[in-house]
Amino acid sequence: xxxxxxxxxxxxxxxxxxxxxLATDGDTVxxxxxxxxxxTSKVVVDVESPAxxxxxxxxxxxxxxxxxxxxxxxxx
Amino acid sequence: xxxxxxxxxxxxxALNSALHDILADIPEAFVLGEDITTWGxxxxxxxxxxxxxxxxxxGRVRDTPISEEVLLAAVGAAAARGTRPILEIMYSxxxxxxxxxxxxxxxxxxxxxxxxxxxxxxxxxxxGSGIGKxxxxxxxxxxxxAHVPGLEVAVPATPGDAYGLLVQAVxxxxxxxxxxxxxxxxxxxxxxxxxxxxxxxRIARPGTDVTVVATQQVLHAALAAAxxxxxxxxxxxxxxxxxxxxxxxxxxxxxxxxTRHLIVGHEAVRDYGWGxxxxxxxxxxxxxxxxxxxxxxGGARTPIPYSEPLERTVTPGRDEMIAAVRAVRGATMAExxxxx
Numbered sequence: 489x490x491x492x493x494x495x496x497x498x499x500x501x502x503x504x505x506x507x508x509x510l511a512t513d514g515d516t517v518x519x520x521x522x523x524x525x526x527x528t529s530k531v532v533v534d535v536e537s538p539a540x541x542x543x544x545x546x547x548x549x550x551x552x553x554x555x556x557x558x559x560x561x562x563x564x
Numbered sequence: 565x566x567x568x569x570x571x572x573x574x575x576x577x578a579l580n581s582a583l584h585d586i587l588a589d590i591p592e593a594f595v596l597g598e599d600i601t602t603w604g605x606x607x608x609x610x611x612x613x614x615x616x617x618x619x620x621x622x623g624r625v626r627d628t629p630i631s632e633e634v635l636l637a638a639v640g641a642a643a644a645r646g647t648r649p650i651l652e653i654m655y656s657x658x659x660x661x662x663x664x665x666x667x668x669x670x671x672x673x674x675x676x677x678x679x680x681x682x683x684x685x686x687x688x689x690x691x692g693s694g695i696g697k698x699x700x701x702x703x704x705x706x707x708x709x710a711h712v713p714g715l716e717v718a719v720p721a722t723p724g725d726a727y728g729l730l731v732q733a734v735x736x737x738x739x740x741x742x743x744x745x746x747x748x749x750x751x752x753x754x755x756x757x758x759x760x761x762x763x764x765x766r767i768a769r770p771g772t773d774v775t776v777v778a779t780q781q782v783l784h785a786a787l788a789a790a791x792x793x794x795x796x797x798x799x800x801x802x803x804x805x806x807x808x809x810x811x812x813x814x815x816x817x818x819x820x821x822x823t824r825h826l827i828v829g830h831e832a833v834r835d836y837g838w839g840x841x842x843x844x845x846x847x848x849x850x851x852x853x854x855x856x857x858x859x860x861x862g863g864a865r866t867p868i869p870y871s872e873p874l875e876r877t878v879t880p881g882r883d884e885m886i887a888a889v890r891a892v893r894g895a896t897m898a899e900x901x902x903x904x
Contacts (some may be wrong), residue, residue: 502750529903530604
C-alpha cells in the first residue's frame with residue numbers, strides 16, 4: 489500500500505520537508521505506526537503507516553516532498 | 565553569488581532561499597520583523613524567514629516587538645547609516661501604522677539631505693485576498709506606494725520572480741516596497757536563482773490579438789482566461805510588469821503595436837488604481853496604436869469581505885477577464901463587420 493502525502497496531512501500547504509524517517513527502509517511496521525515526520529512552514533506532522541507490512545522508502549530525509557507524492561510503500 | 569541549478573520551488577521557499585543568499589553575500593544586510601523566528605516551524609507567518617536565525621543568529625535575524633510605527637522609522641534610519649535592512653511587515657495593511665517612516669522619512673531622506681546618504685531599505689510584506697483574511701488583512705495597497713516619489717514597488721507573481729526581485733531589491737540603494745501575494749506563497753514554479761532587474765516586464769504568454777497587463781493573482785486569472793479565449797480564436801498576450809515603479813512601458817507599447825488592444829487588470833481597487841494611471845499614459849503616448857478604448861478590471865470599491873464566496877465576487881477573476889477581452893475585441897470586430 490502506498491503512503492501518499494494528502495491534503496489531510498499538509499493542510500493548505502503544497503509541500504514539506506521530510507525531516508526524519510522513524511522507521512528505516514525494510515522495517516516491519518504496524519498499521520497506525522508513525523513512520524515519518526514532515527515539516528511544513530507551519531507544523532510538523534506525523535505520517536502513519538496505513539497497513540502492516542514491510543516499509544520501503546521512496547524518498548530520503550532532507551527531501552522536499554509534495555502533495556500527492558508517494559513517499560513510501562508498505563508491502564503487505 | 566554561486567551558480568545554482570534551477571529548482572522547482574514554492575514562492576515562500578524561493579523567498580527563503582533569496583534571504584539565505586542575501587545574508588550570506590551581503591554583510592550589511594539583516595532581517596527583522598514580528599514573529600519571524602518563532603511562528604510555525606521557525607519562521608514568519610508564511611514561512612519566508614524559516615530557520616534563518618539558526619544559520620545567521622539573532623544579531624542578523626531579529627524578532628521585534630509589535631510596533632510597526634517604530635519598526636518602519638527605525639529601518640529607514642538604519643539604512644541611512646549604511647546597513648541594508650529587510651523588514652517583514654506581517655500584512656501590508658499594518659504598514660499603514662508607519663506611513664510617516666516610509667513616506668515622510670525613507671522616501672525623501674536622500675533628497676532632503678542633499679544626497680549625503682542612500683536608503684537601501686526593503687520592506688517585505690504581503691497583500692491581496694483569496695484566503696478569507698477579511699478587510700484589514702487583504703488589501704492591495706500597491707497603488708498607494710507606487711504614487712509616492714522615492715519608493716520602488718515590486719509585485720512578484722511567480723516563485724522565480726520572487727527570488728530574483730528580492731535579491732535585486734536588496735542590492736539597489738532605494739527604499740523598496742516588496743509586495744508578496746498571500747495567496748501565491750504555496751504556488752510552485754521554476755527558480756533560476758538569478759536577479760531580476762526592476763523595470764523589466766515579462767511576457768507571461770505571447771499573443772497577437774489583445775495585450776493584457778496584469779499582476780499577481782489577476783495575472784494568473786488572465787493566463788487561465790487566455791486558454792478559453794484561444795478556443796474562441798483570440799490570442800491574448802499577457803504581460804507581467806513585475807515592478808510598478810519603475811514601470812516598463814516600452815514592452816507594453818511594443819505589444820500594443822502588435823495587438824492594437826489593451827486591458828489592464830489588478831486586484832487593487834479599480835477606482836484611482838494604478839491601472840488608471842497606466843492607461844492614461846498609454847493614451848498619451850500611444851493613442852494612435854489603439855483600435856478600441858482600453859479597459860480596466862480591478863477590485864470593487866468595497867472592503868474585502870471575510871466570506872470567501874463574497875471575496876471572490878469583489879475581486880477580478882478569470883470570468884471578468886474573459887468578459888473584458890471579449891468586450892474590447894468585440895468592439896473592433898463589430899466595426900470591421902466580423903461577428904464578435
